[in-house]
Amino acid sequence: MTDALKHARRIVVKVGSSLVTNEGRGVDAEAIGTWCRQLAALSRQGKEVIMVSSGAIAEGMKRLGWASRPKELHELQAAAAVGQMGLVQMYESKLSEHGIGSAQVLLTHADLADRERYLNARSTLLTLLGLHVIPVINENDTVVNDEIKFGDNDTLGALVANLVEADALVILTDQRGLYSADPRKNPDARFIDVAQAGDPVLEQMAGGAGSGVGTGGMITKILAAKRAAGSGASTVIAWGREPDVLLRLAQGESIGTALLAGTAKLAARKQWMADHLQLRGAVTVDDGAAIKLRDEGKSLLPIGVVGVEGDFHRGDVIAVRTAAGVEIARGLANYASTEARLIARKASSQIEALLGFTNEPELIHRDNLVLTGSAAPALQG
Incomplete structure (x- = not known):
């Protein structure tokens, strides 16, 4: 206690x-x-x-x-x-x-x-x-x-x-x-x-x-x-x-x-996300972004996104895939699919100029992202 x-x-x-x-x-x-x-x-x-x-x-x-x-x-x-x-x-x-x-x-x-x-x-x-x-x-x-x-x-x-x-x-x-x-x-x-x-x-x-x-x-x-x-x-x-x-x-x-x-806080949240998320769309990321997500635990920035699939809204769950089509993560999108297509391959500093507003600098924040498949480590606190 x-x-x-x-x-x-x-x-x-x-x-x-x-x-x-x-x-x-x-x-x-x-x-x-x-x-x-x-x-x-x-x-x-x-x-x-x-x-x-x-x-x-x-x-x-x-x-x-x-x-x-x-x-x-x-x-x-x-x-x-x-x-x-x-x-x-x-x-x-x-x-x-x-x-x-x-x-x-x-x-x-x-x-x-x-x-x-x-x-x-x-x-x-x-x-x-x-x-x-x-x-x-x-x-x-x-x-x-x-x-x-x-x-x-x-x-x-x-x-x-x-x-x-x-x-x-x-x-x-x-x-x-x-x-x-x-x-x-x-x-x-x-x-x-x-x-x-x-x-x-x-x-x-x-x-x-x-x-x-x-x-x-x-x-x-x-x-x-x-x-x-x-x-x-x-x-x-x-x-x-x-x-x-x-x-x-x-x-x-x-x-x-x-x-x-x-259960420790981090493990509990990741497990909750893994159990509850249903896909509404997907984004494809370049090799550099995949490494940052998988090996460094970073957030997904728009500049690392090379493709957007589906019709999703802010807050919907989307998959993150490599260029080879392998899913490596899922998370809550900070931007709708129409907005994601506009800011893909762009620096976060350009979001406001492109959209007229900024929700977050990340497309998916690391706190709202969980690794999946072979990219997922054992859940630890």
């Missing part, structure tokens, strides 16, 4: 509605200020942090004077729209007190299921992190429907961890961590300090929703940890009001429940 957070460079922190809104009483300025102070300190230590925050609907309910969570979809969306104003203002003001910039990012699960929007969201978040800005992410409850009914920000936190290839996911909740049974009902419940993410036994231990404010419960956190582990990120579930919880975790202290990923 200590290594999971102590050596993590990129961390996603998710905090639940009951904590953010002090059990539905409205945005808790003191609590958010405490977390923002810790986020700022982690940023100054050179760590990249992303906050996934619930609380928009609960804050909207408070501002609208509603005592109980509405059931009608349009009322939930209205509450989210009203509450989001206060939520983002609070994070912005508290982070700015520590000289840290912030950015609001609203996502839905559909954004991360669509490959082009996936790449756009990933590029935006990585750019913000590179600018030392802390993204504050919430689900776009104002426009979605099934996410409000069935979704939760625990899952969103895990999806964001996968999106940015985080080293760790920290889920702050109103419980100390995971118990073998509900400690409020069973005095013999045993606290779980550490376990393997994805262990089926954990799902049997987890109960239903623990709060009337949010939509999640311990089961959603267990499933989120399992999802995050799919890309190699370990998860810690801890009490959000534990003093300096984020700073102490980053120092290696054992707090809460650690659910460890069984």
Whole structure:
């Protein structure tokens, strides 16, 4: 557990509605200020942090004077729209007190299921992190429907961890961590300090929703940890009001429940890509580009592409082939096939002049590329 957070460079922190809104009483300025102070300190230590925050609907309910969570979809969306104003203002003001910039990012699960929007969201978040800005992410409850009914920000936190290839996911909740049974009902419940993410036994231990404010419960956190582990990120579930919880975790202290990923981050991501990618087209590369991909682990630049096949869009999966027709890799294209044909054999510095814009300097970034066939090495962490 200590290594999971102590050596993590990129961390996603998710905090639940009951904590953010002090059990539905409205945005808790003191609590958010405490977390923002810790986020700022982690940023100054050179760590990249992303906050996934619930609380928009609960804050909207408070501002609208509603005592109980509405059931009608349009009322939930209205509450989210009203509450989001206060939520983002609070994070912005508290982070700015520590000289840290912030950015609001609203996502839905559909954004991360669509490959082009996936790449756009990933590029935006990585750019913000590179600018030392802390993204504050919430689900776009104002426009979605099934996410409000069935979704939760625990899952969103895990999806964001996968999106940015985080080293760790920290889920702050109103419980100390995971118990073998509900400690409020069973005095013999045993606290779980550490376990393997994805262990089926954990799902049997987890109960239903623990709060009337949010939509999640311990089961959603267990499933989120399992999802995050799919890309190699370990998860810690801890009490959000534990003093300096984020700073102490980053120092290696054992707090809460650690659910460890069984596969190293790089190997997990490459395996995920190898298992999920379906081809939409292909590019042929020259010998120099093939060597850089196969032997040096480089990205595929447009200048190394000598041919483009098929009709694909940004974010689609394409094959990379040698002049002899041998597939050596697959990856997510940063440009559509029509654009790829225009920039093939050209330097990356010419992309903007040729297309009028630049998505990325690479046709396929090495993080979104996996070697295949005889070119693929054994998956290692």
